[in-house]
Amino acid sequence: MTTITCLLLVTGCAAGPAGPSKDSSTPEPTYTISSLSIDPKACKFEENPSFRNGLGDRAQFSYFPAITNSQYFLPSVGDLEIGLVLLDWSDKEGNNEDQSYYKEQTKKLTEWYSTMSQGKLAVNWRVSETWNRLEGSWKDYRAEDNEQGSDEARVPFEQWLLDEAVAASDSAFDFGGLDAVVFAIPTNGTVMTSGTQGFEYNNFPGSKRATLVNSQEATIGNWVISGSKFMDKKGRSPSWIHWAHELGHMFGPISHMGDPNPKNTNNFYANTLYGVGLFADQWVVTRAVEGWNAWLLGWHEDNQVLCVDATTIDDEIFALNDARSAETGAKMLVIRTGKTTGLVIESREWDESIDSPTRMGKTGYYDSFVMYQIDSSRFVGDQSLRTLANGSTDEAWDSGKWPSEAEVFTNIYFKPGDTAEFAGLSVEPLTVQKGKDFIRVAKIKN
Incomplete structure (x- = not known):
């Protein structure tokens, strides 16, 4: 030897x-x-072919061959375009401190993915410059983790949330050409606990898990919004780790x-x-x-x-x-x-x-x-x-x-x-x- x-x-x-x-x-x-x-x-x-269950190119994977060229998954190599849309309410207003926090989170995520991909993935951000005002009170949007139920049970609330978010921001924010959208809300108090998210691979005919960001420029199936558990400003549980985790699912692997x-x-x-x-x-x-x-x-x-x-x-x-x-x-x-x-x-x-x-x-x-x-x-x-x-x-x-x-x-x-x-x-x-x-x-x- x-x-x-x-x-x-x-x-x-x-x-x-x-x-x-x-x-x-x-x-x-x-x-x-x-x-x-x-x-x-x-x-x-x-991968054992039987585990694909006839799902074709929207089947998440754990083994080779990886499905990296599917319309249902984000590209893992190249450029990724993500939008950050700031949302607030008249009775829970966004402020400059939160805006700076979220901008810093975008930088953290970009740097982390560049490191982990060895420079093979570049995450680019389009960030709304102002807060976009949602209709009603923040209390109308409150969603505790233990009240959301199964993925299917959450769909009506999630789609309503997305429609309201687009209605509030579409005139000021360009959703065109984005691979995924991150919605961000004020950090003072709990509107959601963990938050929620949606995936493009759930958007197919007959799906009971489909949720879409339906803007005037584009229809986007990958999105995430973080709750109070991911708003920590001491580095223990910051927003970027939640975004990075959910993006991981959007690439296709089951983790x-x-x-x-x-x-x-x-x-x-x-x-x-x-x-x-x-x-x-x-x-x-x-x-x-x-x-x-x-x-x-x-x-x-x-x-x-x-x-x-x-x-x-x-x-x-x-x-x-x-x-x-x-x-x-x-x-x-x-x-x-x-x-x-x-x-x-x-x-x-x-x-x-x-x-x-x-x-x-x-x-x-x-x-x-x-x-x-x-x-x-x-x-x-x-x-x-x-x-x-x-x-x-x-x-x-x-x-x-x-x-x-x-x-x-x-x-x-x-x-x-x-x-x-x-x-x-x-x-x-x-x-x-x-x-x-x-x-x-x-x-x-x-």
């Missing part, structure tokens, strides 16, 4: 782990990096990986990629896109995916870049265990300029690896993608998370000293630091 030796701090392969300074006489660790890899195409697990028979009611079982990426969980601490979805959408290049056949692994060390790193090299490791199965491993590094400002985040807790098993033969709701847990699956609270339901399942984060087992393999993080991170994967021997 050909190997590459990486000497920390000498070759620049990686910085040493954070902690007390070492005696200068103590040699820095060296790692012999495995050269194992196969063609990344071998790890492009294919809510529910277990049909949950063992209990916590978020880990309701959403089995909970905490891994922002498409699956708006309140993920390290705000990154799940690597698998980034690959599906064309943001990860094939040469940034390290594909390894599990049968060839003896005792190997692999190097991975942080999910948001601009460095060249592997973004994720996929260990192939079968034609449709494997384990995805990714590196996470908490960044105070992007991530949720929690107490544990500031201590470096979320500088870690996340791992999730994958099986494209199973329906997405049947644990097709499922995060590995480090010990108990009981959720744990991280003080500083807001709102209160933004609970953190801390046991999916693996750090040096932790070990995971999967398909006869032991997985052990060695370092988590700025730059490349190192992880050992070894065959478990009896």
Whole structure:
């Protein structure tokens, strides 16, 4: 086996782990990096055709081939045109502070998508310069989450809301040529709690979920409006994370990986990629896109995916870049265990300029690896993608998370000293630091 030796701090392969300074006489660790890899195409697990259910190019997807040229999904590569429409009421007026807040949120979202797509997606904004006055009182529009019911049950309210929004803004705002619309309301008090949204893929003959922005310039099926849970101005739950999450659905991937028979009611079982990426969980601490979805959408290049056949692994060390790193090299490791199965491993590094400002985040807790098993033969709701847990699956609270339901399942984060087992393999993080991170994967021997 050909190997590459990486000497920390000498070759620049990686910085040493954070902690007390070492005696200068103590040699820095060296790692012999495995050269194992196969063609990344071998790890492009294919969607089971029966899961398309005759939906054609409006079927959301979890595996290859990704449907990236459908009229029902937003383009994941190229330019995306989004409108920001400011709405207020005579008894809840918008102000300059809110206007500045929302403009800053548009910049945050644009920068984040540019980073996560490695510059392949440019989000451009058309922003209304003034507030557009809705008819009636804000109380007429009040909608609590627990009153909205199913997607179908919400449609009459949502379509009425859209019609009122267009009536208030159409004469002053040009909706032409937009791929999606974000409506924004004053932040003083609760009109909606989480908010609501609509998707182009629901707009087809006979659909009971169809909602449309019917302006004089265009008809648009992708839209979102954030409620008070996503109006935080301290970075804990800002509007842009809600917009980014819903846009993720508009690209086509399915990210809510529910277990049909949950063992209990916590978020880990309701959403089995909970905490891994922002498409699956708006309140993920390290705000990154799940690597698998980034690959599906064309943001990860094939040469940034390290594909390894599990049968060839003896005792190997692999190097991975942080999910948001601009460095060249592997973004994720996929260990192939079968034609449709494997384990995805990714590196996470908490960044105070992007991530949720929690107490544990500031201590470096979320500088870690996340791992999730994958099986494209199973329906997405049947644990097709499922995060590995480090010990108990009981959720744990991280003080500083807001709102209160933004609970953190801390046991999916693996750090040096932790070990995971999967398909006869032991997985052990060695370092988590700025730059490349190192992880050992070894065959478990009896």
